[in-house]
Every structure is written in structure tokens, then in C-alpha cells.
Amino acid sequence: MKRIFAAAAFLTALFVSPAGAQQHNQQAVVPAEAPTIEVTIYVPKQEMRVVVDGVEKYVWPVSTGRDGVAITPAGTFKVQSMNQHAVSRLFNNAPMPWAIFYDGHYAIHGTMAIHLLGRTASMGCTRLHPDNAKILFEMVKARGPQSLKVVVVRNDQRVSSTSLVR
Numbered sequence: 001m002k003r004i005f006a007a008a009a010f011l012t013a014l015f016v017s018p019a020g021a022q023q024h025n026q027q028a029v030v031p032a033e034a035p036t037i038e039v040t041i042y043v044p045k046q047e048m049r050v051v052v053d054g055v056e057k058y059v060w061p062v063s064t065g066r067d068g069v070a071i072t073p074a075g076t077f078k079v080q081s082m083n084q085h086a087v088s089r090l091f092n093n094a095p096m097p098w099a100i101f102y103d104g105h106y107a108i109h110g111t112m113a114i115h116l117l118g119r120t121a122s123m124g125c126t127r128l129h130p131d132n133a134k135i136l137f138e139m140v141k142a143r144g145p146q147s148l149k150v151v152v153v154r155n156d157q158r159v160s161s162t163s164l165v166r
Contacts, residue, residue: 046062062126
């Protein structure tokens, strides 16, 4: 019986270390900063620049609010919602694939009217080629909506009443 207890004590000493030793061997894990995506929509140029973690990754042609008909409001915004298969109830259920809503009913989304990209054509949303809209949507989805900042720049700087400029 003494041999069993001696063996158990030996194995316990071998595999179990004191609590202080465990804490001493552990290294502090510092969480990395959350990755960021910044989308800047330049209304005068009808282009969007996508900067990921401080590096410009994409420059895409867009269509924003139609001249004299609709305005794409300026400001800095956060994601309000995302919908892969959105439709516009305001405009006859027009398809808005890969939609990222940032200011009420204003969104960045894909369009089938790709021949109009590079000039104003929408009712205020920012339209992208569907392939580009999918890239952006999937990137934001993977990193989380909180990682996206949307900046809309206009010459006249008509700022949205819901803009989150800080």
C-alpha cells in the first residue's frame, strides 16, 4: 500500500505544478486592434476608394444621386444594416444586391445598370458593379459591420441630418 501512495505522490508532483508556477509561465495576450475598412465615395468623380487596414485596395466607378433629381448626402456614417438580397420598396422593388445601408434608406449596393457606372444615375444610393458590391459586402461581413466607415464627399457638402460626423 505504501508503494501505491508513493507512486501516486510521485505522479502528482510530476504532472501538477504549483499555481504560482503556472501564472509565471503564462504570457499576457494583448488583443490586436480591430481591422478597419474605410470607404470614401467621391460624388464629383463618381468613384469609390476602399482602404483596408490603412492600405488602398480598390478604386471602383460608381453611380450616385442623379443630377437635379436626387442627392447622395455627404457625411461620415456607420453601417446600419446589411442585406444580400435587398429590394427598394421606395422604387418599385428595384433589386439592390449586396446592400450595405448606412443612412436610412441610402445604401451601397450592386446594380444591373453597369453601363451607367461612372456617372450619376441613382435616386441617392451608391451603385457598384455587382462583383465589386459582393467583394465589399463579404469583406464587411467577415470583419463585422463595426469595422466599416463610410465617407461621402460632395463639392457642395450637403450633409445628411443623420450623419455621424465626429
